[in-house]
Amino acid sequence: MKVVSVPGSLDQQTVDGFFDEVSRLDAERTLFDARHVRWVDPNGMVALLVAGAVAGRGSEERPRLEPPESADVTGYLARMGFFEQAQEVFEVSKRSGRRPSAGGSDVLLEITRIAANADVHAVVDRVQRGAGEILSSRLGYPPSAVVQFSVILSEVCQNILEHSESEGWVAAQAYNWARRLGRYVVVISVMDVGRGFRGSLGDQHSARYGDRWGDATALEAAFLHGLTRFPDSGRGQGIQQMRRQVQRWNGSISVRSGTARIAQVPSWDDSPPMVEHLAPFPGAQIGIVLPAKEG
C-alpha cells in the first residue's frame, strides 16, 4: 500500500504540493495518513476529499484514511461534516467521532457534495438562513451582502455541474487571520474531479490558440475573457461575476486546473497571478478569501 503523508497544515498554501504528490500515485491502493494534521481549512478538507476521489479511480478498493490524532482537528472536521462525505470516498479508520452541532460556530457552509442542480439550491438555501449574521458580525458586511454571497456560491457550484461534467464539494468558514492579515476572513473552497478547464474548452477554442493551448491558456480564456464551451453568448458570465464581486470586497480568488493556477490577487496577498508547471491534476479547484472590512 502506498502512503501519502498529509501535510500538518493543510490549507490553500499547501494544497498544490499535496495534489502534486497525489498526482504521482499509481493504481496501488493508497493510505492517506492525516494523523499529524494540526490545522486544516475548507480548502484542505475539500482537497482531501478530492485527493481521495482521484486516488480511488480505477481501483476496486477505496483508499484508506487515517484521521488526525488531534481531538480539536477531528472535532472541527466532524463539525464541518467531513466524515459524512469521507465515508463515500475513503475507508475511514475509527476515531472519527460524532458530528457536533455547528450552532454558534463560524461555519457558513458545511462540506456539501455538488452532483445535481438540487444541491446548488440546497447550498443557497442553507447560506441564506445562516450566513448573514456571520458576514455582518465577522466581516462587517452590510445585511444585503448575503445575497451577493449566495449568488457567488450558486455560480461557483454551477460551474462544477456545467463544465466539469463531474461532481465536487463546496465548504465555507470564517476565521480570524490574526497573524496574516489582522482581520477575520471567510474562506470558500469549491473543487471537483472533472475534466478541468482545458478539457471543457478544448473542442471549441483550442484551434485558435494553436501550440499555445494548455492549462494556463485555458484558465486565462475562462478566467480573464469569459470564454465558455457553449456558443450561447449568455454563458461564461459566472466566473466573470465572481471575480467582480470578490474584487469589490477586496478578496482573492484563485483557480487551479490541470498544471496551472490563476489568481486575482488583492494588495494584501503576495500570491503570484499565475503558476504553471504544477503536476497534472484532474478537475478544477477554486479558492476564495473574503476579508473583513477595514476600520
Place this chain on the structure above:
Amino acid sequence: MTDLPVDPIAIDVGQVLQHTETSLYAQLVTRPTGRAVRMAIETRLHGAGPRSLSLIDFSEVAILDFSCADEVVAKLIQRYLEPDPHEAFFVFRGVHEPHRDQVEYVLERQGLLAVAETAPDTFELLGERSGEEERAWRDLERLGYVPAPEPGSAAFPDAPEPVWLDALVRRRVAFRSPVSGRVHALSHLVQHLL
C-alpha cells in the same frame, strides 16, 4: 376601438417559481430553474394575442443569480425581438438593489435594453443604450405619451426626436399604438398593476 390594443398582465415570478416542477426551493438560481421559469412565462404569453405587455415581478424573489437573470430577463427579451408574429413588451418590477447588478449585467452583455422598477415608484432604463436613447426615454417617461406627428401641426412640447422614439419602440422599451400612432411610456401603461 381603444388606442391601446394590449391588456397588460402581471406575472409574479415568485409564484411561477413555486409552480415550476424543477424547483422545490424559493430561490431563483441555476440555469435549469431559470429556463423552466422563462418557459412558463412564454406559455402564458402564447395565448395573449398578437401583442402583449407584461409586468414581470421579482418582488417575491430573494435570490436571483446571473444564470437565472440571463434566462428570465435577457433570453425572454431576446426571444421576442426575433421576427415573430407576437410582439411582446416587458416591464420588470422589483429589480431592487439585490437583483439590479445581475439584471443590468446580463442586459449589457447581450446588448439589450429594458424598463425596470428599481425602487418603489422609480423606473429606469437598464442595459446598453446611447445617451440619446436615455434622454428620449426620460422625456417620454415624463410626458407619459407622445402623439404621432401630424403634417402642419406644431411639434408636441419637449417631445423627443422622432428618430429616437423609433429606436425606443424598435428596442421594445416604448409602445407605439397601431391605432393612433402615439408612443406610450411602458411604465405608465402598467401603473394600474402596481
